[in-house]
Amino acid sequence: MKKVNIAIIGLGNIGSSLFAHLRKNRDLIRKQTNVDLNVKYVSAKNRFKKRKIKVSNKKWLKSYNLAPYINDIDIIVELIGGSEGAAKKLVFNSIKNKKHVVTANKALISKYGDKLAKLAEQNNVNLEFEASVAGGVPIIRSIKEGLITNKISKIYGILNGTSNFILSQMADKRMDFNNVLYEAKKLGYAESNPIADINGDDAKSKIQILSSLAFNSLINRSKINVEGIKNIDQIDIQNAKLLGYKIKHLAIAELKKNKLLQMVHPCMVSKGSYISNINGVLNAVIIEGNPIGKFTIQGEGAGPGPTTSALVSDICSILRGDINPPFAIPNKNRKKIKSIDISNEIFSCYIRLDVFDKTGVLSSITNTLSKNKISVKRLIQNPFRSKRFASIIIISHKIKNSNLIKATNELSKKKFVINKPKFLRIIKT
Numbered sequence: 433m434k435k436v437n438i439a440i441i442g443l444g445n446i447g448s449s450l451f452a453h454l455r456k457n458r459d460l461i462r463k464q465t466n467v468d469l470n471v472k473y474v475s476a477k478n479r480f481k482k483r484k485i486k487v488s489n490k491k492w493l494k495s496y497n498l499a500p501y502i503n504d505i506d507i508i509v510e511l512i513g514g515s516e517g518a519a520k521k522l523v524f525n526s527i528k529n530k531k532h533v534v535t536a537n538k539a540l541i542s543k544y545g546d547k548l549a550k551l552a553e554q555n556n557v558n559l560e561f562e563a564s565v566a567g568g569v570p571i572i573r574s575i576k577e578g579l580i581t582n583k584i585s586k587i588y589g590i591l592n593g594t595s596n597f598i599l600s601q602m603a604d605k606r607m608d609f610n611n612v613l614y615e616a617k618k619l620g621y622a623e624s625n626p627i628a629d630i631n632g633d634d635a636k637s638k639i640q641i642l643s644s645l646a647f648n649s650l651i652n653r654s655k656i657n658v659e660g661i662k663n664i665d666q667i668d669i670q671n672a673k674l675l676g677y678k679i680k681h682l683a684i685a686e687l688k689k690n691k692l693l694q695m696v697h698p699c700m701v702s703k704g705s706y707i708s709n710i711n712g713v714l715n716a717v718i719i720e721g722n723p724i725g726k727f728t729i730q731g732e733g734a735g736p737g738p739t740t741s742a743l744v745s746d747i748c749s750i751l752r753g754d755i756n757p758p759f760a761i762p763n764k765n766r767k768k769i770k771s772i773d774i775s776n777e778i779f780s781c782y783i784r785l786d787v788f789d790k791t792g793v794l795s796s797i798t799n800t801l802s803k804n805k806i807s808v809k810r811l812i813q814n815p816f817r818s819k820r821f822a823s824i825i826i827i828s829h830k831i832k833n834s835n836l837i838k839a840t841n842e843l844s845k846k847k848f849v850i851n852k853p854k855f856l857r858i859i860k861t
């Protein structure tokens with residue numbers, strides 16, 4: 433039976449889980465692929481750190497840097513993370529030295545995926561990254577294989593499990609943002625540094641990878657509007673409920689007249705919609721295409737178990753022996769697509785203004801809105817208990833994004849406005 437050696441570089445949350453899974457399931461993998469997969473080497477930053485798994489001394493590499501140059505390694509799994517430094521060096525050197533690479537690193541793939549794909553093709557090796565998007569949900573393989581030849585016009589969904597967990601807990605348990613974030617870290621849903629989850633950068637990397645696969649294009653990094661969830665508070669969550677919506681953090685990529693619109697932001701979605709019921713750490717992706725129509729897929733989007741599932745699927749695909757271009761089609765056939773800025777896009781919006789409750793305030797607000805071509809569909813005024821303050825909630829008719837930004841900037845300068853105005857786009861899904 434053919435024997436294949438693998439090195440796992442990075443033994444944190446995910447690397448440890450993968451190591452344990454491969455050790456436990458060696459027989460099963462043998463049966464399913466007809467290959468004996470041996471975890472030959474591991475490496476991490478600090479060899480002496482206490483870990484959940486026991487690794488024999490002989491498996492430890494002195495440095496992760498050595499892995500690309502060791503002859504008896506066939507596959508290198510990069511689980512360090514980050515788009516630069518050790519992870520970048522390891523993946524580039526591994527491919528240059530004709531090692532197959534599996535990674536869960538969306539930051540690296542979204543930044544260097546094009547260069548790496550070219551290099552992998554030149555060196556006739558696989559570069560697999562199913563685990564980089566939506567954890568255990570096999571969305572990348574679905575686009576590359578299951579939906580092959582479909583003309584995809586739109587791909588969108590919930591791509592950050594941590595943000596979705598936080599928004600769901602805030603809605604269901606009326607917990608504060610910081611308390612839920614703490615819980616997410618304890619459960620291993622949030623990465624050690626959760627900033628990229630919270631500010632939207634993680635979902636941005638993922639939608640860039642997905643749109644490049646869906647539209648057979650090079651990765652497009654320009655003109656993406658990215659907003660995270662850190663400004664959403666209980667008042668917005670409860671207001672959404674009262675208005676018949678839920679707040680969800682969505683990543684959206686759409687082809688419009690052969691140009692690409694990509695955006696990542698929290699938004700209000702109708703309570704009855706499919707996406708509004710994707711809760712907790714779940715991710716969901718929706719694809720609109722021809723001839724498939726509407727395709728949906730959902731599952732756990734973060735954490736060691738789901739991510740390990742995706743990594744093993746990549747590893748087994750390599751064991752089965754096919755060498756495929758990383759982005760499904762040869763790199764030279766992937767085209768550049770021009771991108772569209774969000775400014776001229778049209779949305780209906782929720783705007784919340786916390787103001788001193790005094791005469792003239794309402795007329796000043798409506799004047800600013802109408803000056804910016806924002807017409808009001810609904811206006812609710814909620815006085816706070818002290819009666820000195822009020823929260824004004826506006827649901828607008830469809831308005832241009834640039835007008836929304838201009839109006840909220842103007843309103844934030846008014847003396848009667850207490851906090852920075854909040855807004856959420858209302859998205860029909």
Ligand SMILES: NC(=O)c1ccc[n+]([C@@H]2O[C@H](COP(=O)([O-])OP(=O)(O)OC[C@H]3O[C@@H](n4cnc5c(N)ncnc54)[C@H](OP(=O)(O)O)[C@@H]3O)[C@@H](O)[C@H]2O)c1
Pocket residue numbers: 441442443444445446447475476477478479481496510511512513514518536537538563564567620621622623624733734735736739
């Ligand atoms: N956590 C998730 O739910 C999740 C889901 C999907 C994808 N991912 C991706 O999976 C990857 C790993 O995430 P993780 O959560 O496992 O991260 P983690 O727990 O922080 O683990 C990172 C590992 O990399 C090692 N490392 C850091 N710097 C290194 C260096 N300079 N040289 C060698 N090793 C180094 C660390 O070593 P020490 O242990 O010695 O410190 C640690 O073992 C990331 O790309 C992440 O985006 C994570």
